Amino acid sequence: xxxxxxxxxxxxxxxxxxxxxxxxxxxxxxxxxxxxxxxxxxxxxxxxxxxxxxxxxxxxxxxxxxxxxxxxxxxxxxxxxxxxxxxxxxxxxxxxxxxxxxxxxxxxxxxxxxxxxxxxxxxxxxxxxxxxxxxxxxxxxxxxxxxxxxxxxxxxxxxxxxxxxxxxxxxxxxxxxxxxxxxxxxxxxxxxxxxxxxxxxxxxxxxxxxxxxxxxxxxxxxxxxxxxxxxxxxxxxxxxxxxxxxxxxxxxxxxxxxxxxxxxxxxxxxxxxxxxxxxxxxxxxxxxxxxxxxxxxxxxxxxxxxxxxxxxxxxxxxxxxxxxxxxxxxxxxxxxxxxxxxxxxxxxxxxxx
Numbered sequence: 001x002x003x004x005x006x007x008x009x010x011x012x013x014x015x016x017x018x019x020x021x022x023x024x025x026x027x028x029x030x031x032x033x034x035x036x037x038x039x040x041x042x043x044x045x046x047x048x049x050x051x052x053x054x055x056x057x058x059x060x061x062x063x064x065x066x067x068x069x070x071x072x073x074x075x076x077x078x079x080x081x082x083x084x085x086x087x088x089x090x091x092x093x094x095x096x097x098x099x100x101x102x103x104x105x106x107x108x109x110x111x112x113x114x115x116x117x118x119x120x121x122x123x124x125x126x127x128x129x130x131x132x133x134x135x136x137x138x139x140x141x142x143x144x145x146x147x148x149x150x151x152x153x154x155x156x157x158x159x160x161x162x163x164x165x166x167x168x169x170x171x172x173x174x175x176x177x178x179x180x181x182x183x184x185x186x187x188x189x190x191x192x193x194x195x196x197x198x199x200x201x202x203x204x205x206x207x208x209x210x211x212x213x214x215x216x217x218x219x220x221x222x223x224x225x226x227x228x229x230x231x232x233x234x235x236x237x238x239x240x241x242x243x244x245x246x247x248x249x250x251x252x253x254x255x256x257x258x259x260x261x262x263x264x265x266x267x268x269x270x271x272x273x274x275x276x277x278x279x280x281x282x283x284x285x286x287x288x289x290x291x292x293x294x295x296x297x298x299x300x301x302x303x304x305x306x307x308x309x310x311x312x313x314x315x316x317x318x319x320x321x322x323x324x325x326x327x328x329x330x331x332x333x334x335x336x337x338x339x340x341x342x343x344x345x346x347x348x349x350x351x352x353x
Contacts (some may be wrong), residue, residue: 005153083143086116110134115144141307176205190222229265
């Protein structure tokens with residue numbers, strides 16, 4: 001996207017750099033004039049990284065080697081500040097594909113969480129498209145805006161974040177019949193069936209990211225009962241890595257298994273009646289009490305406290321401010337170095353086994 005952080009070429013001030021140490025530990029820093037990256041394995045000066053090509057090997061003051069790469073979107077998402085649970089890269093990739101997110105599309109997202117899925121959707125719609133995100137909690141919105149700005153180097157002009165309930169706010173942001181896609185990542189997507197149908201174009205697609213089987217069942221039945229959508233399709237994505245070294249080829253002992261279900265459906269044309277498929281009767285009756293027994297709060301899932309959310313929002317916004325300042329320094333052909341040495345800019349660390 002024009003005007004956003006560069007994704008290739010030599011490292012420049014303001015770029016994010018992922019440093020991988022001798023034991024595979026990954027550190028993400030933002031290059032600043034006069035800055036230094038400190039670990040117990042030595043120091044790497046930011047000035048020595050600038051103008052090096054992507055994929056360079058840098059030597060720390062102790063002689064240890066560090067691989068320097070621009071962090072991929074998946075790397076950033078897994079290490080960025082979080083206010084709410086993120087949509088994992090494996091699910092974000094499937095959402096972009098299953099929802100058929102295309103350049104120039106108008107996409108509705110609810111809720112925004114920590115901004116992980118927003119980044120993938122923004123890449124999918126491109127600069128000609130539009131992403132309208134909705135979030136009930138201001139703290140989550142602040143975290144998401146900070147994370148997106150931090151990764152892109154600027155807040156996208158084709159992205160809006162509206163704080164409020166989707167059912168109430170969607171008609172004020174997206175006129176009826178103008179949305180190409182709707183992505184619902186919320187506790188009770190069945191409450192948004194009518195609002196989703198009103199916003200979507202005929203043939204438009206809705207994809208729901210759902211945590212539990214009971215929520216999946218209730219959501220699917222709500223879309224069926226509306227008679228406004230095609231038969232919903234449901235799936236989950238499991239990712240298992242493999243160890244491959246010579247003749248030692250085997251699956252790894254750990255894998256990314258269930259994180260959530262994806263359910264998709266297409267909007268029917270006005271007054272269209274979906275042909276009924278012949279299928280066996282199923283036990284699909286349930287009550288609100290049945291569903292309440294399986295909500296995240298009822299099964300003991302912990303929710304982030306307001307204090308934790310405020311701290312995470314400050315971290316995300318601080319990273320965004322540093323990213324924007326870095327771009328401003330890059331715009332100055334002869335930036336003045338700071339009076340004192342700058343310590344490590346980004347302390348977020350991830351570790352790979």
